Amino acid sequence: MAAVPRQGRTQTGVVGHMVVCGDDGLARRLAVELREVYRQRVVLVAPADEAEEQGGDLGGADTDTLSGAVVLPVHVETARAPTPAALLRARVNQAAALALMYEDDETNLRAALAARRLSPGIRLVVRMYNRKLGQHLEELLDQAALVSVPGADRAVLEASTTVLSDADTAAPALVATAIADTNKVVQADGLLLRAAERPVPSRGEVPDPGLCTLALLSSTAAEPAGFEGSDAGGTPGPELLPDDRTVRGATARGTVVLEAVRHEGPALPARRLARRGAPLGEVFSARLRWALAGIVAAVLALSVTTTLLTEADPLHAAYLTLLDLFSINDPAVDESTTRQILQLLSGLVGLALLPLLVAGALEAFGTFRTAGALRRPPRGLSDHIVLLGLGKIGTRVLARLRELDIPVVCVEQDADARGIALARDLGVPVVLGDVTEDGVLNTARVHRAAAFLALTSSDTTNLEATLAARALKSDLRVALRLHDDDFATAVYRTLRSAHPGAVTRSRSVSHLAAPAFAGAMMGRQILGAISVERKVLLFAALPVAGHPQFEGRTVAEAFRPGAWRVLALDTARPEARHPDLAHTGRDEQPSLLWDLHPGHVLHPQDRVVIAATRRGLAELLGPSPNGRVAATGHR
Missing domain, CATH: 3.40.50.720 (NAD(P)-binding Rossmann-like Domain)
Known part of the structure; x- marks a missing residue:
């Protein structure tokens, strides 16, 4: 058995390796993501047949020809199940993070409990489809970390477990593909953001700047956007997080801008047939409603006529009309001819009312019976x-x-x-x-x-x-x-x-799904990563306190071109903030303010969302309280 890679050192401190356990292609893809995007040392624990299939693609260190950074190999361990012995062989007690990626929820649950016992302070990322079970597991494991590591940073331990679903994490990208033809998306505070490539604008055309400009592409006016070999022949490579002056001067280069993913087609109609009840128009047909309105009008007319032609007051006239309508009044044998005629007319209206009541009951029963059935596509539906x-x-x-x-x-x-x-x-x-x-x-x-x-x-x-x-x-x-x-x-x-x-x-x-799991392994502050040709931009949520690059500075002053840029401000109170902006609940109100004034001053109690390069984020985070570098590889 080959030895697990030793922990490396950068100028910021000790870096623990990443352990990925899984039995399908998602585990393999996560290992590749950690290796190539975040430059992490990875140990992959997989069954023997899966390991044989993956080993050829994951082994061997190489060098990124564009950046010159060394891409570390992935060490593969074979194990039929994530038993405590298998986790110890992968040296999970020395790792910075552990991902449990088995398709079976119960297998991941058992392994997570074992891993928390072996390494109480390790960052856990667990794949689970059952949302409720995952939420309870997350709270349980975070509580176990607090009990097992007395005196440690409470905020860090309370965010040491992240439960994700591959279905939940892949859904935003699939939706963005259907709406806006892109999979370069980041989810923050319930909002889908995409990195949209804009070609070189035509003469006289004013391009839409979006929320901000993330990068200048390596293309020129004569080259296609995103050309991979753009560094050859003297063509400049992509420039990440340029300042406004550089963007204005690069008139012959395409750009990558950040914008919200929105649907431009027709919206849903206001009414819905969910379990919240059905509107009156769908319970009773239009013909039935018109017939019922005619009967009501007839009753009112008879009541007014009775009031005018007899000595009865309006209330008593209405009462007599209803009694005649339902055929429960005494025959007007000894009364005037006018009263007798009105009673006969009321009886005729009552005969018409009976079938209407039966029809209404049948229609309502049929409507509520079919409300739980599947709907058919409407004939006029389009752009869906x-x-x-x-x-x-x-x-x-x-x-x-x-x-x-x-x-x-x-x-x-x-x-x-x-x-x-x-x-x-x-x-x-x-x-x-x-x-x-x-x-x-x-x-x-x-x-x-x-x-x-x-x-x-x-x-x-x-x-x-x-x-x-x-x-x-x-x-x-x-x-x-x-x-x-x-x-x-x-x-x-x-x-x-x-x-x-x-x-x-x-x-x-x-x-x-792999990018979201990789971001969770790097820490909850990582919202996602977007590739720009062969470079990577990371999105993170960071507190302003403890970062002199932000504290007491304006948004414009906190911007360092080529390193990081402040995109949004969390307006929620510190005690009410969600620890994971990438996976907030659907019922929670958005709290991020994206249209920040350049002169807005950042205070210590604030939390900001930034876009940063690998090197820039590593500089911002520095050593974490537990002695490990927080959430980045170096570049």
Whole structure:
């Protein structure tokens, strides 16, 4: 067994290695992310068959030809399960962070409890699909860390456990792909942010600056944006976090700007048929309502006529009319002819009322019976998103799309699929049927849709559905989930060649989820990372206190070009702040202020969101209280 890599040293202190345990492709991708993006030493614990498949790609140190930084190797340990013995072989007691990435929630739960006993202060990242169980586990493990490490920094230990779901973390990127054709997204305080590449503006064109300019691309007016070999031939490489003067002077270079992901299509109608009740217009038909209104008008007319033609007062006249209407009054045999005629007319109106009451009861019963059934797509629906597959991933994507009020039509073959209940509760139209059969996609109105998301667990089903959807609408924006990377590359190139005018994206859940897990391993303050050609920008939430680069300075003064830039300010009170801005609850109100005035002074009690390079973030964080470098590799 090869030795675990020793802990390295930088100018900031001791760096512990990262341990990743898992039995599928997500663990492998996380190890690669930690190695290549954050420059961390990684030990991967995987079953023997998975380790043999991964070993060839993960071993061996090399050098990034663009930056000159050494990319460290990933050491692979074989273990059938994350037992305490396996964790000790990976030296988890000396590691900075541990990720438990098994598909089974129970396996991750058992391993997390064992790891907390072996290393009470270690940062834990646990993959769990069950949200409620994950929340309880997070609180339990943080409490265990507080008890096991007396006298340690309470704030650090209370944020030492992060429970994530690959479905939850991949959903924002899949949604962003369907809405804005990008997967370079960061989630902060419930807001989706994307790094949008802007080409060189035409003469006289005023480009949209977005929230801020993150980078200048290496392209010139004669080169495509994002050219990988841009350092060759004297062309400048990408410039991260440039100042405003540099941006204004770089008229021949594309830019990367930060902007919020928003849906530009039609919003959902105001009414909803969820479990909050149905409006009156959907309980009773228009014909029934008009008939009922006619009867009410007839009763009022009879009451007024009785008041005018008899000696009864208005209230007594209305009472007599209702008695006659329901046929419970005595016959007006000894009364005037006028009273007898009015009684007969009231009885005729009463005969018309009886079938209306029966019809109303039947309609209401039918409405409430079908309120829990699946809705069908409306005939006039257009510019919506067709979502294929309501499994683990599709369910989370559906929830996210509805949070953004985006019209969705779901297609699912299994009537007992995980997301069917959610679709029913949200009132989302669902087409039950095999997507490969004729007419299913037509029923989902694919020919009028804005985008198509194929998210089933079968690569062939996703591909077949994509080809069928493109046959109905050649310029349809498509994003399909594919597990095999080589297959995904071949599919993407073929579809792009066959439909050059349409947007085609192939997405792997492991590739989309790995950055979020990697950021959590580096610390909760890391919100995410976005690649700019072959460089990386990190997004982090940092307290102003303890950072002389921020404390007492204005936003403009705190900006260091090429190193870091303040993007937003957390306006919540310190005691009410969420420890993890990347994964706040859906019901919590946003607290980040993005439109900061350059003259705003940063105070010690503030918390800010910044964009930084690796080197800049390492300088800001410095040594953490427990002696390890907080949350960065060096560059």
